[in-house]
Amino acid sequence: MEVHHHPHVEKKNFKEYLLEGLMIFLAVTMGFIAESIRENITKHEREHHLMEMLVQDLKKDIIHLDTVHNRNEIKLEKIESLRKFVIAAIDNELTDSVYKQMYFIEKTYGNSSLPLRFVPSDRVLSQLEKTDAYNIITKQNVSDSILNYKGNNTTLIDQYQIIREYYQLKAHEIAHQVFKGSLVDNLKDSKTGKWSSMIQANKKISLLTRDKNVLEMYSSKLRDVFSFLYNYSSFLVPAQKTRAERLISLIEKEYHLENE
Secondary structure (H helix, E strand, O other): OOOOOOOOOOOOOHHHHHHHHHHHHHHHHHHHHHHHHHHHHHHHHHHHHHHHHHHHHHHHHHHHHHHHHHHHHHHHHHHHHHHHHHHHHHHOOOOHHHHHHHHHHHHHHOOOOOOOOOOOOOHHHHHHHHOOHHHHOOOHHHHHHHHHHHHHHHHHHHHHHHHHHHHHHHHHHHHHHHOOHHHEEEEEOOOOOOEEEEEOOOOOOOOOOOOHHHHHHHHHHHHHHHHHHHHHHHHHHHHHHHHHHHHHHHHHHHOOOOOO
């Protein structure tokens, strides 16, 4: 019978086992290091990209802040004019021309169009919030400034709601006691889609009431609207606009975006 002999296997010494183990350890370690480097590069690229987009959003915010502020400044002027007319009407019969101005101002600026609201660009800020991406912002001063800007946007939203849903509503409720709604037509321009108010020329223009208490209360509510709208407008420009400009400068400096 043929006898099968097992091949002779040379035993490894301790040094060879140690070398193999060391090579495996180095390979695994290098793999971890490479993966960590890759993740850091990805996070850095994402952070840089988010900051680029945030600067774009902030520049849009600045344009919108200026627009809203300027239009609300016009509203402030009109509301103050209306308040002075109301005070004058307490003890005096005003001219037809003045009454027309009062009706026009109340209908155009005292209702749904007051105040004009600032809506910040939320593309990046909401992304940072939802995905907890603040963790990838490596610069603490930038992160703090972003949170400060976002917090003030929230304050602006709250201020708008207070003016719109409380002070404006209170003034408008009393306005129903002062003005005859039937004297005003709301017209929509077929080309622009914008609404405007027109006094019906074939009707006598007068106030619904000359009651002193009603007119004084209406004047008081208009003053409240004016005061809070003034504060809101001032919070837009220069306050929030300045924060946006400073945040842009900080991001451009920290992420070297000035020349990009």
